[in-house]
Amino acid sequence: MATATAQAGESAWPRLSPAIGAGVALIAAAYFGLFFRWFERQALLSADAMEDWGHAFLIPVISAFFVWRNRERIREAAPEVFWPGLAPFLLGIMSYFYAVVAIQSHMVEGFAVLLTLFGLVLLLLGPAVMRWLFIPIAYLVFGITLAEMIMITITFQLQLLASQGAWVILGAIGSVTGFTVDLDGNTLRLYEGGRTIPLNVAEACSGMRMVVAFYALSVWVALTWSRQWWQRIALFLLAGPVAVLMNMIRVAVLGLLSLWNPDLATGQAHTLIGTLLLIPSLGLYLGIVWALNRVIQTDEAGAA
Numbered sequence: 428m429a430t431a432t433a434q435a436g437e438s439a440w441p442r443l444s445p446a447i448g449a450g451v452a453l454i455a456a457a458y459f460g461l462f463f464r465w466f467e468r469q470a471l472l473s474a475d476a477m478e479d480w481g482h483a484f485l486i487p488v489i490s491a492f493f494v495w496r497n498r499e500r501i502r503e504a505a506p507e508v509f510w511p512g513l514a515p516f517l518l519g520i521m522s523y524f525y526a527v528v529a530i531q532s533h534m535v536e537g538f539a540v541l542l543t544l545f546g547l548v549l550l551l552l553g554p555a556v557m558r559w560l561f562i563p564i565a566y567l568v569f570g571i572t573l574a575e576m577i578m579i580t581i582t583f584q585l586q587l588l589a590s591q592g593a594w595v596i597l598g599a600i601g602s603v604t605g606f607t608v609d610l611d612g613n614t615l616r617l618y619e620g621g622r623t624i625p626l627n628v629a630e631a632c633s634g635m636r637m638v639v640a641f642y643a644l645s646v647w648v649a650l651t652w653s654r655q656w657w658q659r660i661a662l663f664l665l666a667g668p669v670a671v672l673m674n675m676i677r678v679a680v681l682g683l684l685s686l687w688n689p690d691l692a693t694g695q696a697h698t699l700i701g702t703l704l705l706i707p708s709l710g711l712y713l714g715i716v717w718a719l720n721r722v723i724q725t726d727e728a729g730a731a
Contacts, residue, residue: 440506462523469572483570484570486569493562493650505553506551506552507553509551511549519546520539522538523540548560562650590610592672596676605619613627642663642670644709644712652720665712669708669711
């Protein structure tokens with residue numbers, strides 16, 4: 428029986444022989460072959476909805492970064508066959524086929540794919556290694572596209588929030604600069620000098636892309652740049668509100684630009700402006716990280 432951990436600096440893993448290498452390659456090929464249908468569809472869905480799910484292609488890269496960052500701890504943890512891992516492994520496979528045949532839900536299939544991966548790693552490497560691989564595996568959930576029903580529900584609510592927030596911001600600016608704004612559902616109407624400029628907050632302006640991307644970003648930032656658990660939880664909880672606030676500002680900026688040139692609120696100009704405003708959004712979030720890291724000063728020993 429292998430020990431739980433090796434001595435510091437000493438690898439507890441067996442030497443990689445041709446037989447072990449072939450076995451690992453065979454298991455990986457079997458896993459991706461079993462779920463090839465899902466991986467192919469996931470790539471197509473992410474590419475077709477690049478504005479909302481383009482970040483999904485970066486999720487495996489960030490997950491690999493988590494593995495690389497903990498490589499020394501993984502190297503020191505002794506791998507062992509852990510038979511209870513067979514339960515989530517088989518449950519994941521059965522759930523996948525049930526989702527394909529009965530539910531026909533790509534999102535549920537994705538959860539089953541990750542559950543199978545979790546069970547497979549736990550079965551072959553044991554709890555000591557899984558301790559350091561759990562977060563990289565769990566992080567992959569951010570790369571699974573949500574079901575259409577959930578997307579429609581969330582997107583509609585975000586559209587209303589963006590419209591209402593932009594209405595408040597534009598109303599405050601208009602009271603000083605001399606224009607007025609009305610809100611009807613998710614449509615803003617700006618009035619200036621006898622002109623009426625409608626601004627429709629469509630699905631593309633709902634901020635869904637920003638919310639999903641910020642939640643994925645929050646986990647990476649929290650685990651990379653914060654050492655206290657309360658800071659990590661706070662960063663995760665703040666990701667949604669920050670994304671929603673910045674999307675309100677984005678819609679308000681588009682409204683102000685439409686007073687100058689209505690074409691700036693449509694087409695490629697609209698997309699470009701929305702993309703550029705992601706930079707201050709990221710800056711605001713990183714500013715929150717900077718502030719939280721200085722709320723309580725701890726020495727290195729206490730932080731560890």
